[in-house]
Amino acid sequence: MEKIALWLKENYLALVAPILLLAIWEAASQFGLIRANLLPRPSVIAVVLVELLASGELLANLGVSILRVAEGFIIGAGLGVLVGVQVALSKKMRIAVSLIFGVLRPIPVIAWIPVLILWMGIDEGSKITVIAIGSFWTVLVSVVEGIKNVDKKYLEVATILEKDHMTLLTKVILPAALPAIFTGVRVGIDVAWRSVVAAELIAAASGIGYMIMYARELSQIDVVLVGVLSIGFTGIIIEQLLQLLEKRLLRWNVNIH
Template sequence: MSAARRWRLSDSAITPAIVPVGLLLAWQLASTAGLLPSNILPAPTAVVKAAGELIANGQLVANLAVSTARALTGLVAGGAVSFLLGLLCGVSPTGRRLLDPTLQMVRTIPHLALLPLVILWFGIGEQAKILLVAWGIFFPIYLNTYHGVVSTDPQLIEMGKSYGMTRWELFRRVIFPGALPSILVGLRFGLGIMWLTLIVAETIAANSGIGYMAMQAREFSQTDIIVLSIFVYAALGKLADSLTRLLERRLLRWNPAYAKA
């Protein structure tokens, strides 16, 4: 392998880190020079120190586990229902006419607007936060699943029928693989809304979790912990998105658009 080729590979590997590392360095320099007061925005070193202290006393790990459990439970509950309804409305004209108009009407209701009502029904218990997370991810997954199914190339469906495929074989070998890219896009979109919903739910109605930790820090003007909480949410969102992209590469290796992703 030539030196030029090795350099191109190395440059490609470090390119995504250039902007965040540069921003962190500028942030640290501004804090050190006194341009950013610590009570407004603490230095990155102060945030790292706060993270170390919270890890040592177990608070960060405990709250992180609670938030992750809430997010995953809501994802499984809302994602399963929305995925099945998307498939049903996509493959069944009767199901589409029966369910889709009502779902499209309900979709226009902002899910965070339901927060006061959900708290009134369920209090600040786990059911309220899980329900909001499930509701938040419902429509991204439903819409993309439905769109993927109805957008399957009709010529491929006709070809499958001409080869004598049964309905199940046609769905398994033609319709579902054709819809899978759209389904995974819906999953990525839904994961972003999942963390956004959880942030709001935990900062308004919770007694544990990363959002609760941030609100407790606000009461005592601990800006380093507030900034740390923001970074934790950002890291969780990035991790979820990266895992979904990995899933795309594994499940869509047959698709030329994802072969070199």
């Protein structure tokens, strides 16, 4: 209880601001200042939210999207770490891939969706690949920058102790670069979450993006808003879980907040 009270004391504005916004929104709707067919009242959205939770539709679609994100992110982040380590440790490798990466990295993830649909259809493979692409670049950049910024003193000590390359990598370089890598992972999971929604909006038969598009076709703006808000709240939960994991794994690092 004391921790909760302390958190409320430090973060009360984070609660007051949205409550005040919802109250203004509700009042404006009640007085007809906002058209209900364009932006329903918060109370109406809350009722629809409860109905979708009770029916299981919302949780089922969220579950599908989260599973896609997990699969795509594991693939993309795993490749990002493997390639990032090679690029960071090899100057020749950096030069060889610099032009290729320079062309491919700025391409928005959503631009790959039509291409992947043509190549792979609208099955799970195309959606998971979109997520993997988005995750790959974010994690890759973080790994490269993290390794490049490792304190040279660590490397000098390891060299003096005559450590082999694998020990140097696993015991010195990667642990020292882990904070930067974790930052990339957090950004990467955010990109992955947005990517899956984009993929589902274009071609899917399930998932939270599909639910939003189907509701739009039926002009169910309240369901659309429930889906949109669910995306945001799920993103917050994922972010908080990653922060807890980061603090637990990197408790030795005084810079972790």
